[in-house]
Amino acid sequence: MSSRIEPIAPAPTSQGSVFLTRGVTATWWYTLTAVIFIQVMLIGAWAGIVAATDFSGAVVLVIAVGGLIWCASTLLLLFDYRHRIDAGPGVPWKRLIIPFVIAVAFGAVAGSITGSWQLAVMPLAQSVVLLNWPRGVRFRVVVAATLLLVALAFLDSTTHSLGAGVPSWLPGAYAALLPGMTVSSLWFWDVMVTLDRARASESRLAATQERLRVATDVHDLQGHHLQVIALQLELAERLLPRDPDAGMEQLRAARVSVDEARQGTRDLATRYRSVPLSDELANARDLLRAAGLEVEAVIDADAAGAPASALGPVIRETTTNVLRHGGGRRARLVLTRTPDAWSYEIVNDVVPGADVGSDGSGGSGLDGVRRRIEEAHGTLDVRTAADEFAVAVTVPTTVEEHG
Template identity: 75%
Template sequence: MSSRIEPLAPAVPTPGAVSLTRGVTVTWWYTAGAVLFIELTVVATATAFVGATDLSGIALLIAAVSGLLWLASTLLLLLDYRRRLDARPGVPWGRLWLPLLAAVAFGLVVGLLGHSWQLAVMPLAQSIVLLNWPSGVRFRVVLAATLLLVGLSVVDSAAASVDAFLPRWLPVIVISLLPFMTVSSLWFWDVMVTLDRARASEARLAATQERLRVATDVHDLQGHHLQVIALQLELAERLLPRDPDAGMEQLRAARVSVDEARQGTRDLATRYRSVPLSDELANARDLLRAAGLEVEAVIDPDAAAAPASALGPVIRETTTNVLRHGGGRRARLALTRTVDAWRYEIANDAVQGARFGDDGSGLDGVRRRIDDVHGTLEIHADAEEFVVVVTVPSNAEEAR
């Protein structure tokens, strides 16, 4: 007997995975928005600081415009940072010179107009913090930038005092904490990306493990049966010349082994291709309606918890039995739950002269499946109705 294993179809992203991916994208925009808001606050603070030392309109306009240009240039740094996990190691200085130049220009403007070393260095320090540094290097860069800004604030405080319109401590605190607040937002984004990639890796690993499990089950099943069949055929070959009856007995045993291998393969395929039980019942109802029957369906709200591997083949087989032998006008489907079992019932009106299950193979197969999970099968037939009632314990999956 030969068997062919079809390759598994690519996994379709689950709703949860799609939702998580969208959540990562939204988190990125929240992160970028938070960084830009922090920088906008710094631009407003620096502009106010300039206004506290020089109230001329031209100075305020130059400080505000250069600050907004610097703010816009940091978008390039943020977009480059978003691709940091896929980028090559190192900082791509070639395409980042424009944002750094804008930072230097803004620093010179507010530094000269506000007479502050801290304001002069702040934009460049912020832009450098946004670069795609390795994790260890980035921590040292942030620490160095923070210490530098704090030190320059001390120099500014000792050099001159500013009008009481803007207290000296306000820009000191805001600007000194800028690198730390920025990196905190970027760290949260890094965590979300890492979690998303871990989720994707886990999904791929689960699919690989499932393929290995399918391959192992098929190998064990087919290997066992093929080995038994080979031994039985070898024994029959030896016995036929001397004892034809014994040889024929081994051939019949080999045929039984072939049937068992075929049935085992079908059972294995059914287990891996199982459909949710609610879908099985909906398909059965639609199929009977398509055949012209009036169908009444009663499905328990918790049908998803029923043992699908045990009841799914039963639903398909009994539906086929109704289509093949019924020929009536009405059918009834019901799946209900008792205290410790599930009860499935399918009934259809009998037609005069119709004989149900003449070959016996369909209902016999159902009986074997139900016996495997320690359930019961009841068949009631009279002049008006043919009913099949199957009861399986709630732990039928474990019993299988």
């Protein structure tokens, strides 16, 4: 009988680098779309305000078309902002001169033909808000831009430059909301990237701590035995010229210590390898999920009784193989038991052209898995299709008695 684990959706904040990009990329497109939508709505509102006054249709067309061109130019600022955490603070003026020239040109034309100070300054102020400011500086820039636009909106309302039919509070409301809404979208993107990097750092730290723990145990074990062996050999060296029997006794004791050190190392390695198979599967599932894959696992209810010594390395190696060579979006883990054997299968989709080995082995790692499975009198089957890669392993249940 099998227990089914429901598919696990990919984490929404996967790392934006090579490691964990999918979730962060989706968040980025959401952020970019939100900012552009806010700007397009603002241009639409201004076109409506201008249309409600005595201005001609040509003026409305200039506001609408020029505004859309300005919105498109801010994509350069947004794409530059995407890498702000990697690049650090600072403004690459040479690379960003084009969107600022467009912002100034659109503001000058739109402001002059409508007589609105707010419309003249708004494109430039919005472009400044989108720059890669340090965290504290960015807050002050947003506050300054908001106050400036509100003040200009008040100035426009006192001069009635947009006509009496337009409510005086409408431009001011848009001015007050624009910088804040823009920065809130960018802040959401920053939070997602920061959380994703923290998760990746936590994974690296956990691996480092595990390696340190193993190194400490090996050092303590070998250091003790080597110190004892060194003393025994030194004593044998002193005794052999005067008392050969006593010296030989120390040599025999040193040989026993060598055997004890070897056995202790073997026991230590066995202790680290003897992870329950259910934990191995859970670790594999979590690792694939952290990499942004949608994972489905079907695990036999008696998985704790499966031969961990034979299947554990298979699970680790095939999981690594998926991360290294697959590049897809989905993975499926299946562990089942028949009356005579245990079967484990991992299937993942692959990006067309992904390197899974010239023979479909996915690299030299599976060669070691094949040898281990053959030693356990089992079978390993590797299947490669245009968009799918599968590794299936079967080991007899009699392995449990020796595993």
